Amino acid sequence: MTNWPFVPLTVYKRVGTDMVIKNEEDKTAAKTELYGRIRFYVCPYAVHKLSILGKGFLFIQSECTLAEASLMLPKNAQGHAMGVRSVLVHYLTIGEYDSEICRDDFELAEVRDKLQEAVDSYDQESKVVVLMRFRCGHVALGTAVLVPDYGICKSLGKDYYTDSTAGALQLNLDEI
Numbered sequence: 271m272t273n274w275p276f277v278p279l280t281v282y283k284r285v286g287t288d289m290v291i292k293n294e295e296d297k298t299a300a301k302t303e304l305y306g307r308i309r310f311y312v313c314p315y316a317v318h319k320l321s322i323l324g325k326g327f328l329f330i331q332s333e334c335t336l337a338e339a340s341l342m343l344p345k346n347a348q349g350h351a352m353g354v355r356s357v358l359v360h361y362l363t364i365g366e367y368d369s370e371i372c373r374d375d376f377e378l379a380e381v382r383d384k385l386q387e388a389v390d391s392y393d394q395e396s397k398v399v400v401l402m403r404f405r406c407g408h409v410a411l412g413t414a415v416l417v418p419d420y421g422i423c424k425s426l427g428k429d430y431y432t433d434s435t436a437g438a439l440q441l442n443l444d445e446i
Contacts, residue, residue: 285337287347300340307446309417312359315439316398318427319361326363327399335406344444359439381411395420
């Protein structure tokens with residue numbers, strides 16, 4: 271009999287005892303799984319911000335490393351408890367990215383052209399552009415499918431984010 275929540279050993283195997291994801295395929299899986307955990311929160315947020323600010327992207331940052339954020343339980347590979355694991359999500363336009371992020375961060379300035387291309391070409395009713403940055407220095411850029419669909423995201427965004435004065439969305443990974 272298995273106790274739930276069940277945590278596949280492969281998740282801990284990919285981070286290893288040094289808590290670092292080395293294989294590119296494992297990094298991709300970790301980012302995909304993380305997005306899967308937060309998508310029901312970030313997609314309505316993105317659609318709502320799109321209606322206010324225009325085309326942009328989700329900028330997801332964490333004080334965790336990619337390896338730490340990828341674990342389903344807040345325990346490291348040695349079984350010790352980790353601190354609070356969270357992500358901070360901003361919706362930014364390219365103009366905001368240029369003025370607030372690129373001028374101070376060389377690593378993020380390097381992805382600027384690809385980010386511009388992604389923002390210019392994505393279908394805002396079916397996808398969202400996502401830029402992720404983790405404490406370990408890992409930066410990832412891509413597009414993801416809106417979940418739930420655009421209409422539901424629009425309704426949820428209006429319900430949950432219209433009265434919000436916060437410029438960002440903070441999600442505690444251990445409460446999702």
